[in-house]
Amino acid sequence: MKKLATILTMSCICLFGSLQTHASTTHKVKTGETYYKIASTYGVSVHELMNSNGASSTLIYPGQSIKIPSTITSSEKDLVARLVEAEAKGESYAGKVAVATVILNRVDSSLFPNTITGVIYQNKQFTPVQNGKINESASADSKRAVSEALAYRGQGSGSLYFYNPDKTTNRWLRSKQVTVVIGNHVFAK
Structure with a gap:
C-alpha cells in the first residue's frame, strides 16, 4: 500500500505547464533542505528546479543559492x-x-x-x-x-x-x- x-x-x-507566472526568485539553502523540500515550498517541480540550476545531481549545500523558476x-x-x-x-x-x-x-x-x-x-x-x-x-x-x-x-x-x-x-x-x-x-x- x-x-x-x-x-x-x-x-x-x-499538470502545470502554460500558466501565468511570477518573477523568478533566489533561495538560500538551509541545513537539512533538499530539492524536494524547496520545490514543495515554492510550488514548482523538482525537475524544473534542478533544470533551472543546471543540476545533474540532487546534492545541494547550505548557503548555496538556488534559482526558483516561475510558477503558478x-x-x-x-x-x-x-x-x-x-x-x-x-x-x-x-x-x-x-x-x-x-x-x-x-x-x-x-x-x-x-x-x-x-x-x-x-x-x-x-x-x-x-x-x-x-x-x-x-x-x-x-x-x-x-x-x-x-x-x-x-x-x-x-x-x-x-x-x-x-x-x-x-x-x-x-x-x-x-x-x-x-x-x-x-x-x-
Missing part, C-alpha cells in the same frame, strides 16, 4: 486546492494528490485547455463547479496535496480522469485505461 501511495504521489504532478499564481494554486477539497474530501492524502495531478496533467495535455482556470471551469467536467462546492475553502491537507503534486510534476502515470465507480454510469469514462485506484476513486488516462 505504501508503494502504491508513492506511485500515486509521483503520478500526481504532471497563488490564486491558481488556491483554485486547484478548492477543487481537490471538494472532489476528494474524505479521501486519503494520496487521493488528494492524485486529484491535483489530474488537473495538472490536463493543463499539459493537448486534449484540454492549457490553463488551470480553463481546465477547472471547462463545461461539465467537475461536479463541484456545477454545484458551487468549488467556492468553499480548502483544507490544509488539500493545499499541501497541491504543493506535492507540483513538486513531482512530470513523474506520474499521466492520469487525465478520475471517477467514483459507485457514482458514475458513464461508459466512455469507464472505458479509459485505469492507472491506479485510490480509495473511492479510479484514475485513468
